Amino acid sequence: MKVAILSSFYPFRGGIAQFNASLLGELGRLCSVKAFNFTLQYPGILFPGKTQYVTDGDSAEEVEAEAVLSTIDPLSWRRAAKAVREWGADLLILRYWMSWFAPSLGTVARHAGKDCKVVAIMDNVIPHEPHFFDKPLTRWFLGGVDACITMSDEVARDLLEWKPDARCKVLPHPLYTHFGERVPKDEARKRLGVPPEARVILFFGLIRKYKGLDILLKAFEGLPGDYVLVVAGEVYGDFSEYARIIEGSPARERIKLFTRYIPDSEVKDFFSAADVAVLPYRSATQSGVNALACNFELPMIVTDTGGLRAAVEGRGTGLVVDRAEEGAVRDGIVRFFDTPGLRERCIENCRAEKSRLSWSGFCKELISFTESI
Secondary structure, three states, X not given: OEXXXXXXXXXXXXXXXXXXXXXXXXXXXXXEEEEEEEEEOOOHHHOOOOOXXXXXXXXXXXXXXXXXXXXXXXXXXXXXXXXXXXXXOOEEEEEEOOHHHHHHHHHHHHOOOOOOEEEEEEOOOOOOOOOOOHHHHHHHHHOOOOEEEEOOHHHHHHXXXXXXXOOEEEOOOOOOOOOOOOOOXXXXXXXXXOOOOOEEEEEEOOEOHHHOHHHHHHHHOOOOOOEEEEEEOOEOOOOHHHHHHHHOOOXXXXXXXXXXOOOHHHHHHHHHHOOEEEEOOOOOOOOHHHHHHHHOOOOEEEEOOOOHHHHHOOOXXXXXXXXXXXXXXXXXXXXXXXXXXHHHHHHHHHHHHHHHOOHHHHHHHHHHHHHOO
């Protein structure tokens, strides 16, 4: 089988590109695979971060990919489809996470060749930050694919609500393994400037409104002086609201900010230094942070939204709080640290997840599913 993957690859950076690189590498063990990349993902004016691309300080793995698709150039959409056809793909895999990509990817899907199956890996169906045009564009995109992969039951339900006859397979997000091994906790804390004896809470990932950093900052105000909060991730949008909360917080001296893109080489320091990762999300489907935390055997505290409950409570890798509110989040943090043996049980369950959620298993099930279409 010849499998084409059209999505973001090196030199684009971030979780989607990292996922795609791992997918490409593992699928290459099972069949012939080729990566097709964007020439342009977003115009600079629409991109909320500092850069879409790998910089000199990053240690991202270079991936060989043919750059063919610009989301703002309709002529490239047909050229990209032609490149897939001429390569002779039996299967085209597309990544879909927001409706911005519907026109370009949907066009490629419809012109990839009559003998080429098209499968979309759906990170989201309903975006975390919705717009009025999301529903018609996503429905149009779905009309061009043969089947979908989702990584949580929540996204599968959203998909079937919008397209009841969709062929769908739920495959949980595999664990990221390319960030290196854990480092000794004291060593990691020294690098981050965190006291060795502190109770360390980690908020990791892109800082966006739906992820609830403001909720965690307010919850942190009521925690005792032996707690430290580490915030690590690039800001998407305006940081002024968070800055006001921090400036007025009696705990501001115990908040360590790393508000920048975290290169691959540094990720292990943050997860090795922490005692628990907190995901105080207002909305969610699945989370790449969950996959990172499990890989580094770090327990989690998450809010009861989207697929987070099933990903954490069902696997015993952390605690779930009922509401995305500061009181509930604070109570969950205290309960985690004050319940004897809880952290150790969560770590053991993270280790079990590491063997279950492999890239090998994900890719074998993906291929088996596509062969059944």
